[in-house]
Amino acid sequence: MDQHSSTLMQGRPAFSSPMLKAAVLALLFILLLSAPAMLNAGLLFWVGMTMIQAVFALSWNLLFGFTGLASFGHAGFYAIGAYFTGAALRYDFPLPFLGILALAGIFGALVALAIGVVALKRLTGIFLAVLTVALTEAMAKIIGFSPALGEQDGLGNIPRPIVGFGVFNLDLTHSNDYYRFLLVAVALMVAALWWVVHSRIGRSFRAVREDAERARFIGINVTRVRVLSFMISGGTAALAGALSAPWTRIVTLDQVNWLASTQPILNSLLGGFTSFWGPVVGAAVYTAINYWTRTFAGLSEMLVGGILVLVILIAPTGIVGLLGKLTRRIRKNGDRT
């Protein structure tokens, strides 16, 4: 990454040197890879869920932070992936696991396309926000009345898959093995999203976010750019859901309500929606808060709520934005002395 593209990063992240950033990411990957050896099964489950939530939050923030559109029903997309994968594994669809994942992502993107074409014809974001909420509510109703999807009880006993690669099979039935698969999948998805945000497509997203009218008058098809962003976002959210089903081994209606939809919003705002890595940081911090307060019922909600109020009041650009501001100030002071 050269000097130029780093200026395109919004909010200038705390660690601005690309080398340092790559080193931190590599270290994080190695740590996460060795997590099964260091953590017990319970903690490992939290770590896996955090990674899934991080991708989910990144998918939401691609829309909000980088295209300027809000979805208040993103859980609908997550649930599409989770329920489709859950059902496919549970009822033994004659499909390879990677094919199931790909289909889940494609379903998410197609539903986003349908909603996007309807909502964004009007060209205002509020229609999109409302329709996504409607999608989530409708899905909850449909699932609630579908015996094959477990109705109110959820779809349980989802088996973990064995991935066939032709010459060899990758047995993911043990949670440690599925965890490693999950880590690689998440890393690939984060890399893909990073590429989208920093590529020519991402720059057109940002132009539309900044000033749709101006973007139109440099020849950008604003509707198409918005629908494309929504499709990538919806597809990624569905993939996050798809990866979650074999990890939790149960999918329930709890993943298809408005509370589930606020999770990626919360993570993005907490970590910082102006930065690519903000939602990832937010997801990690949120998990940490939840974990340390898990024995006190209600405390985590109060803490998260309180922290969110603080973030909005003191650091509207979230933790990453705050860190960036601090490092800039320290550097400035260093220059002065």
Added chain:
Amino acid sequence: MSNGPLLQAKDLRVSYGNFEVIKGVSLAVQPGEALAIIGPNGAGKTTMFKALTGEIDCRAGQVMFCGADVTAKPAHLRTAAGMGRTFQVSRVFLDLTAIDNVIVALESRDRNRGQRKGPWWRAAPAAALISEADRLLAHLHLGHLRDEVAATISHGDKKRLELALTLALEPKILMLDEPTAGMAPADRMQISEMIRSIRRDHGVSVVMTEHDMDVIFSIADSVVVMNYGEIIAAGTVDEVRNSQIVRDVYLGKDMYHAAG
């Protein structure tokens, strides 16, 4: 399309609700010509502008560009076909740096031409694009603001940056909605000199609305005068300057209010 006007409006009508703002305006811009649309405030100049560029729909009439009927075409397609436009209050991408503003415009131009410089998997803009953007910034005397975020630069610089965005598209026609509005006199002269040099170097046509007569007289070949949504006079700069009807419309107003 080599012969005939580059841009033409035929009996254009625009209404806001029941209120007709443009009442059957026809005009034509020849390749290389510079046309100024003048008139008092509320005459419909900006509305006319929006109808020509596709920002708003017209109720009746036709807009022809490069020999094709673009009346039903959305703004981004007219832009892709070679219509470059600036706004009365300059609009740039405020959160991006000056260079990134221009790069976004260059990339949009290339996308619309089906071109791509550099391999598809490369995220950062191609080196050729960056140097092209740097040349454009230097050309518009914005080189020193290259890495400044657009929100922080001055009003006059924003106007020039917007011009850079528009020039990046290599337009056939420049549509300038009050290019010197709100500028200091020295800046006005600099902008009109710049527009003249762009016309000289690239042979682009210009359609502009403007209040400053000095700017108009230094750039435009011909002028149409609008009042209450109609054209009340049209001709060369000198003809319009000496027309009695135009003087009547502007009665009590100093047409040279920004002189000096």
